[in-house]
Amino acid sequence: MKIKVAQFGLGPIGLESLRLAAAKPWAKVVGGIDIDPAKIGRDLGEWTLTRNLRGRTVCRSLDELPAQPDVVLHTAVSRVREAFSQIEPMARRGISVVSSCEELLFPRWREPKLAERLDRVCRASGARVVATGVNPGFVMDVLAVCLTGVCREVRAVHVQRVVNASTRRASLQRKIGSGLAPAVFRRRLQAGQAGHAGLKESLALIAHCLRWKITRLVETGDALVARRDLRTPHVAVSKGQTCGLHQRAEASVRGKVCLTLDLTMCLDAPEPRDAIQIEGDPPLHLVLPGGVAGDEATVAALVNAVPRLLRAPPGLRLMTDLAVPCVA
Amino acid sequence: MKIKVAQFGLGPIGLESLRLAAAKPWAKVVGGIDIDPAKIGRDLGEWTLTRNLRGRTVCRSLDELPAQPDVVLHTAVSRVREAFSQIEPMARRGISVVSSCEELLFPRWREPKLAERLDRVCRASGARVVATGVNPGFVMDVLAVCLTGVCREVRAVHVQRVVNASTRRASLQRKIGSGLAPAVFRRRLQAGQAGHAGLKESLALIAHCLRWKITRLVETGDALVARRDLRTPHVAVSKGQTCGLHQRAEASVRGKVCLTLDLTMCLDAPEPRDAIQIEGDPPLHLVLPGGVAGDEATVAALVNAVPRLLRAPPGLRLMTDLAVPCVA
Numbered sequence: 001m002k003i004k005v006a007q008f009g010l011g012p013i014g015l016e017s018l019r020l021a022a023a024k025p026w027a028k029v030v031g032g033i034d035i036d037p038a039k040i041g042r043d044l045g046e047w048t049l050t051r052n053l054r055g056r057t058v059c060r061s062l063d064e065l066p067a068q069p070d071v072v073l074h075t076a077v078s079r080v081r082e083a084f085s086q087i088e089p090m091a092r093r094g095i096s097v098v099s100s101c102e103e104l105l106f107p108r109w110r111e112p113k114l115a116e117r118l119d120r121v122c123r124a125s126g127a128r129v130v131a132t133g134v135n136p137g138f139v140m141d142v143l144a145v146c147l148t149g150v151c152r153e154v155r156a157v158h159v160q161r162v163v164n165a166s167t168r169r170a171s172l173q174r175k176i177g178s179g180l181a182p183a184v185f186r187r188r189l190q191a192g193q194a195g196h197a198g199l200k201e202s203l204a205l206i207a208h209c210l211r212w213k214i215t216r217l218v219e220t221g222d223a224l225v226a227r228r229d230l231r232t233p234h235v236a237v238s239k240g241q242t243c244g245l246h247q248r249a250e251a252s253v254r255g256k257v258c259l260t261l262d263l264t265m266c267l268d269a270p271e272p273r274d275a276i277q278i279e280g281d282p283p284l285h286l287v288l289p290g291g292v293a294g295d296e297a298t299v300a301a302l303v304n305a306v307p308r309l310l311r312a313p314p315g316l317r318l319m320t321d322l323a324v325p326c327v328a
Numbered sequence: 329m330k331i332k333v334a335q336f337g338l339g340p341i342g343l344e345s346l347r348l349a350a351a352k353p354w355a356k357v358v359g360g361i362d363i364d365p366a367k368i369g370r371d372l373g374e375w376t377l378t379r380n381l382r383g384r385t386v387c388r389s390l391d392e393l394p395a396q397p398d399v400v401l402h403t404a405v406s407r408v409r410e411a412f413s414q415i416e417p418m419a420r421r422g423i424s425v426v427s428s429c430e431e432l433l434f435p436r437w438r439e440p441k442l443a444e445r446l447d448r449v450c451r452a453s454g455a456r457v458v459a460t461g462v463n464p465g466f467v468m469d470v471l472a473v474c475l476t477g478v479c480r481e482v483r484a485v486h487v488q489r490v491v492n493a494s495t496r497r498a499s500l501q502r503k504i505g506s507g508l509a510p511a512v513f514r515r516r517l518q519a520g521q522a523g524h525a526g527l528k529e530s531l532a533l534i535a536h537c538l539r540w541k542i543t544r545l546v547e548t549g550d551a552l553v554a555r556r557d558l559r560t561p562h563v564a565v566s567k568g569q570t571c572g573l574h575q576r577a578e579a580s581v582r583g584k585v586c587l588t589l590d591l592t593m594c595l596d597a598p599e600p601r602d603a604i605q606i607e608g609d610p611p612l613h614l615v616l617p618g619g620v621a622g623d624e625a626t627v628a629a630l631v632n633a634v635p636r637l638l639r640a641p642p643g644l645r646l647m648t649d650l651a652v653p654c655v656a
Contacts, residue, residue: 149653150625297478324648325477
């Protein structure tokens with residue numbers, strides 16, 4: 001019995017998820033959903049150049065799908081409130097959801113009441129909901145938690161991620177403020193209108209797994225300024241303009257900073273990597289030289305989570321509740 | 329409600345597991361079991377210098393424990409047949425077991441029928457059984473599987489572990505053949521009387537998770553020879569004598585070598601580390617410089633698995649079936 005999958009949100013990540021799901025022998029794609037009128041009615045096979053998606057068209061809503069999916073891949077929003085409003089109708093019908101919504105990684109952090117409600121809906125209908133990705137969802141949270149599994153005791157967790165945006169797609173190069181005046185990008189970062197979403201959720205997930213009560217959480221963001229002219233196939237940045245961002249979240253437990261997440265994404269970043277230090281017994285140090293490629297790995301994380309999610313009990317789940325991650 | 333824990337096997341690893349379990353606020357140690365007449369009757373509190381174990385004595389069998397445990401920490405044997413005969417009576421009573429038995433990591437590899445029987449016993453009684461450790465159980469298998477969770481596709485997995493035995497306890501320095509004539513130690517390795525147990529099981533676990541059918545599995549082991557005199561607080565090795573071992577397991581899938589595990593444990597090993605390469609999409613490279621300390625981390629892995637095991641459905645489980653590893 002194949003798992004029936006539908007895609008909600010047909011942006012670049014959604015289209016790639018759909019393509020990957022269509023390539024999995026255990027999945028049968030039943031269709032795609034988007035609210036953009038320009039996309040509705042398009043043939044998914046032609047659009048994605050994927051033979052076994054031919055004849056499936058983009059629908060406006062769940063009701064228009066030719067069959068009820070077992071799982072929806074939800075790649076539409078970053079904000080947890082919007083995600084709840086889109087996902088709850090699915091969960092009410094017993095449809096499980098794997099979402100890329102960054103804030104849904106640990107939904108109780110911002111929206112404990114909505115999270116509790118969605119959990120109740122899921123338990124009543126038999127649906128499961130989880131959010132994942134590469135970051136948040138893996139390199140700055142789940143992988144760090146996994147490492148602590150061989151520790152007798154953990155005193156602090158520090159994670160660094162350095163992404164060389166020069167090697168990444170155009171949208172990431174723009175997302176990090178490339179070419180903007182630093183003052184302009186700083187204001188956007190501080191207003192929460194730009195930057196990486198989900199850093200607080202990564203931190204809250206680690207703290208939850210370690211049963212640590214966060215007493216103080218500080219997130220800061222700053223623009224990085226080009227020291228020379230930079231050029232990629234997608235953007236040109238003059239010396240003195242923004243060429244990336246630096247974000248950092250720190251959590252204190254009983255007055256002591258015990259969790260730090262440090263994220264740099266910029267053009268020409270030297271030594272791109274993901275790194276984790278566990279201060280504990282034993283202490284552990286992990287490095288992924290080069291780092292994990294964001295979009296590609298996020299699409300994989302979403303699709304790979306499907307079979308594991310369906311083996312978990314109904315409810316609103318955390319990635320760390322599911323079985324050990326694995327390519328599906 | 330605390331989880332009632334008993335220890336089966338009171339060697340060095342068992343005593344450390346007991347001490348760690350006694351330090352966890354969620355666990356209540358009910359006692360220890362060993363078959364060695366010299367140990368029976370000893371006070372666990374005095375023996376382990378652990379205050380909250382005082383008054384608990386070493387028993388000969390399950391029946392003599394003052395209360396039925398929820399979970400037994402089983403640290404007694406490496407061979408899966410012996411483990412089955414010790415664990416089955418526990419599982420019949422509905423007692424769950426976390427075992428350090430290396431071959432039990434993937435019991436179907438050597439003993440598919442016994443594994444099926446134990447699984448049936450567990451399902452009937454409500455018990456759960458799993459085996460774990462740092463190796464096998466984490467660095468050469470579970471961690472590699474976990475990494476593939478962000479891959480669209482995996483073509484090959486290669487793991488290397490280099491342990492500098494000079495910094496480790498006496499028993500490991502002896503286990504790797506230190507001071508023996510290389511010809512003698514080679515014979516022991518080839519007869520399966522020496523060396524690291526569980527390499528094939530690590531490999532079989534990875535293959536299982538990736539749904540790869542192993543068509544050929546080769547394991548080789550060799551003595552490493554000291555090029556100069558070596559001395560630790562525990563052993564003295566002359567030039568030309570054995571100073572460690574090199575073991576390697578390779579699995580082929582459809583005629584191609586797709587999984588390799590390479591283990592070196594020797595005195596004065598340069599650059600001790602754990603490293604994983606995933607050939608896939610994206611390719612991934614992970615390094616733990618210095619590596620994960622074996623015994624200390626194994627004890628942690630055992631105790632940390634307890635709460636996760638009890639949340640899994642009854643049955644004979646694999647580490648990769650349980651939730652993401654985490655310090656408990």
